[in-house]
Structures are given as structure tokens and as C-alpha cells.
Amino acid sequence: MYTYCGNNSINFIDPTGHELVMLKYIAEKNGLIVEWDEKYKCTRVTDPKTGLYKEYNAWRYTISNGRMLVDSAEIAKDFGLEDGPNLYHQPGDRFETADDAAMAWGLTYNDNSISSDREYISWIYNSNNSSSYTFTKPERASVFSRY
Numbered sequence: 001m002y003t004y005c006g007n008n009s010i011n012f013i014d015p016t017g018h019e020l021v022m023l024k025y026i027a028e029k030n031g032l033i034v035e036w037d038e039k040y041k042c043t044r045v046t047d048p049k050t051g052l053y054k055e056y057n058a059w060r061y062t063i064s065n066g067r068m069l070v071d072s073a074e075i076a077k078d079f080g081l082e083d084g085p086n087l088y089h090q091p092g093d094r095f096e097t098a099d100d101a102a103m104a105w106g107l108t109y110n111d112n113s114i115s116s117d118r119e120y121i122s123w124i125y126n127s128n129n130s131s132s133y134t135f136t137k138p139e140r141a142s143v144f145s146r147y
Contacts, residue, residue: 021071022100023068031047031049033045033046043055043068075087089104091135094133101124119141
């Protein structure tokens with residue numbers, strides 16, 4: 001119900017209307033370098049062109065399935081990125097695991113499902129025997145009889 005704020009409406013809000021995304025994948029999608037610092041329990045994201053970096057501390061952000069979730073608007077602000085497809089998970093994006101692809105799909109489409117009171121379906125797949133997974137564009141599920 002509160003995916004817009006990492007299921008934590010007490011500590012997180014989304015005043016911009018953007019959505020939570022997995023930091024690692026969106027940063028890499030925008031050419032940024034992502035490193036985990038075990039000592040300080042933070043993810044350090046660096047822009048290799050400018051040397052600009054930011055540390056995202058695990059105590060401040062939601063961690064789900066081992067992935068740090070950050071508001072896409074925050075990443076855009078931190079690194080001067082323009083709003084657009086590169087700030088969101090999209091069909092065709094590549095993920096390390098099927099679970100990550102499924103979480104990206106849910107972060108992207110769950111709100112639509114709730115607001116339209118409809119179920120959506122999609123495929124998560126590994127194509128061409130690669131070591132990455134992606135998802136297809138969702139479609140509205142057929143209405144099933146309850147009787």
C-alpha cells in the first residue's frame with residue numbers, strides 16, 4: 001500500500017510524485033559507479049566524469065531483498081540527471097537476478113495496479129542464455145470469475 005515510500009510512511013515521503021527504484025541499477029544505467037562500503041554500511045555512487053560522489057547510508061534508506069531503494073528524484077538531484085526513462089526501471093532493463101527483475105517490475109507498476117483496481121501481468125525472463133533478467137511490458141490481466 002505504501003510502495004511510494006518503501007512501505008515506511010512514517011520515515012519516508014515522496015513529495016515529488018517520483019518512485020522508489022533500486023539504486024544500483026539506476027546508477028549504473030546512468031553511467032555511475034556503484035560500490036558497497038562494508039565498514040560504513042553505505043553505498044557510494046560516483047560520477048566518473050566529474051568525480052562527484054554521494055554516500056547513501058543503509059540506516060537512512062529502505063533495504064529490500066538486499067537492494068537499497070532510493071527515490072528517483074533524489075538520484076536526479078544528486079547527480080544533475082534529467083527526468084526521463086533513465087531514472088526508472090523499464091521493460092528491457094537488465095537485472096542480475098529474476099528476483100531483482102520482479103522487484104523492479106513491482107516498484108514500477110504496483111501503484112498502477114492499485115489505483116486502477118486491476119491486476120497486471122508480465123513475463124520475467126532470461127533471454128539468449130545471458131546471465132541477466134528483464135521483464136516485458138505489463139498488460140491488464142483478464143477478469144476471472146470468482147464463482
